[in-house]
Amino acid sequence: YAKPQNVFFISGTDNEDILSILEDKSNEIIKTIKASEIIENQVRMKKSLVSDAQVQKMFGISLKIGFGYKYDMVRDKFIWLRKEFNSGYNSILIYEVPIESVEKDNNIIANITAMRDEIGKANIHGTLPNTWMITEAAYAPYLFEVKVANKKTYLTKGTWELKNDFMAGPFVNYAIKDTKNNRYLILEGFTYNPSKSKRDWVFELEAIIQSVKFLK
Incomplete structure (x- = not known):
């Protein structure tokens, strides 16, 4: 016991x-x-938490960011946090989209996939030219409806890959409906740890994401 x-x-x-x-x-x-x-x-x-001051200021939320994560990219309404380790890295993306981007029709999974592919092309690039992150086309992601911070949330789990390259790994995407601010807040975690177990790293991503609290 x-x-x-x-x-x-x-x-x-x-x-x-x-x-x-x-x-x-x-x-x-x-x-x-x-x-x-x-x-x-x-x-x-x-x-040993990393400051979430930039996250609070940009999105009006608090997040318990674990040790080792650094602000890799901060743009208008977009934050990329990354933690590097010996065999790869963990990443967390934070951004927001209008409610209609996710709910424009009944095909929620297709809308979320299109949304994250658009974000990947704009922000997540590989070291080789003309490479960017997309949802792996060979396997359809899984969609679940859950509650996060007591709000309706679409949880998408699948595999990401770099277009025109050979990098890939698992991702978890939480699209949290924030009706008060007329948006879906997107918290996504993805890991790159080739030929090694990714289970614990994905748990760490989910632990950070599920710590979210809305401040306004």
């Missing part, structure tokens, strides 16, 4: 009964474990 950890008690009359319960409750168990891991990441980050 050490903290932090989750303990699940599963009992049944026989093996089949226990397996049936596990299958029935698996999504709930996974969701609980993931939520706990994100909270633990947030607790660790609090010990």
Whole structure:
């Protein structure tokens, strides 16, 4: 019963009964474990945070930015935070779009994909000429509807790649509906860690993104 950890008690009359319960409750168990891991990441980050003053000033939100992240690019209504490590890097993008950019029709996933591809072409370039970040065309992203900061949010998970290059990796894109300010606030995290596990790095990105608080 050490903290932090989750303990699940599963009992049944026989093996089949226990397996049936596990299958029935698996999504709930996974969701609980993931939520706990994100909270633990947030607790660790609090010990050495990077200033979010520029984020507050530009977007009216606070964000718990973990140690090692630096402001890689700051433009009008666009911020790129990056943390480099031995085998790659983590990135967080912050920007906003009008509500109609996401909700112009019923094809939300296509609208979000087009939006992030446009942002990638304008801002996220490779070292080679004529290279920029796009959503990987070979695999359709997954779309979920969740709540972040008690606001309706579209969570998109997929793979990014550099057009005309060979770099790629996973991304998580949170489009948070901010009706009061007539916008979708976009918080996106993506990682580049070739040939190595990316799980913990993605958890770190989600921990930072889910710490968001709206100040106005």
